Amino acid sequence: MAAGGSDFMPGTCGPALLLLLLVLLAAAPAPADAFSDYSEEAELSVKIARITPRFPLAGGTFTASFDVTSEFDRSPVLETQVWADQPVLQNCTPGSGPTGDIKLRLPRIKAGGLKALVVKAIKAPQVAGPRVLRVMIDSTCFQDDNTDGTKRYQASAVYTTTPAPIADLSFDSIAWAKNGRYEGTFWSAAVASKTFGVKISVSNQGTLPSKIGTIKFWSVPFGTPFVPSCNATAELSTTVKGDTLAPLGKFKAFTIKGIPAPATPGKKTLVGFVDGDCATAEADEVIDNKITLDYKVLAQPLPEFLVTGKVAKRYTQGAALLRDFRITVKNVGLAPGAPGVVSIIRDAGLFRGPVNCTTSAGPGWTSAAAVTTPIDVGKSAVITVTGVEISQAIPSSSALVLVDSTCQVAEIFDAFEDVNKVHRFTVKYN
Structure with a gap:
């Protein structure tokens, strides 16, 4: 058959083949609707972020904000129920679900994402007093692991309705x-x-x-x-x-x-x-x-330093892959001050815990000469740290930067803290 042609020729379909095609078409899934277009289950959780007004008028309306997160997979569209007063944990019902005061569809949420869901015009109970707002996502048990009414698919919050309008x-x-x-x-x-x-x-x-x-x-x-x-x-x-x-x-x-x-x-x-x-x-x-x-x-004005920018120049020296870092340091304190020694190590992940006044003397660290010229409050200086060795296998990473790494300068950060503690900054480079 010629290239680009079809391998199905009209008029050559016999009764047996036609019967087979009809069986296959009958077995094919129906077009997915809004509640059944995903087969993978997402790890979902919900919490009540805010009730406005916090003390609704009995018989009046209020607005509630819910935060829904999807931990691993992209979530499907799910039926969601909201009750103005429901103290009891609800069980989902396959195909129908419990009936709340408001039913809505929760939009898809990307993996690791958060959706802020705002529900307006929730009708408060007619009688004043303490109430329990409840939200339930996936009320139709679309995700199998919700059939036990698991708490992570529900959230509740106690609020109070008032008999008359009142400020708060x-x-x-x-x-x-x-x-x-x-x-x-x-x-x-x-x-x-x-x-x-x-x-x-x-x-x-x-x-x-x-x-x-x-x-x-x-x-x-x-x-x-x-x-x-x-x-x-x-x-x-x-x-x-x-x-x-x-x-x-x-x-x-x-x-x-x-x-x-x-x-x-x-x-x-x-x-x-x-x-x-x-x-x-x-x-x-x-x-x-x-x-x-x-x-x-x-007791007296002190400086404080903040890393606000960086430029990293990449080059090789023999078999080594190196970078020169131009670090911008700003004085965000109360008095002029010199930033002292600025030190860098190529991988911030190597030091996840506290760093101290002698950390930068260890292997893998590169330091610039001590800067002794004061930086005025609100002003910045650029300090160059040269020859920082970079991993050949991972040329892009996050470097750890220490300002005043040898603890020679009194700063706001140090006041009333551990004297051997150093402020750390992380900068990304490509």
């Missing part, structure tokens, strides 16, 4: 301010008796608009339990403009300046309290109104 302020986040003269952001550090700033985010997780009120801050020794109380005197009390928050999870971000650092150096914990005078009636007055941030109070 939440101190959501806090971070060292990265603006103007408020330096030391990399390690959250301030000098004793000086001031610093923080960025905060506050939301209203309730069902009624609310004012943020007074925001208060205290500094306590690191690890010391501290529970703020209403109308307690704080080290800083402040209010913010535009402090009215709409309900249903709406938030605002602010920068608070002028927080005084304690006069005694050491590790500290900053405690923040929103609605510090308890002027607003809330669904929860304690749990989410407080937030903490650990930081260091230094």
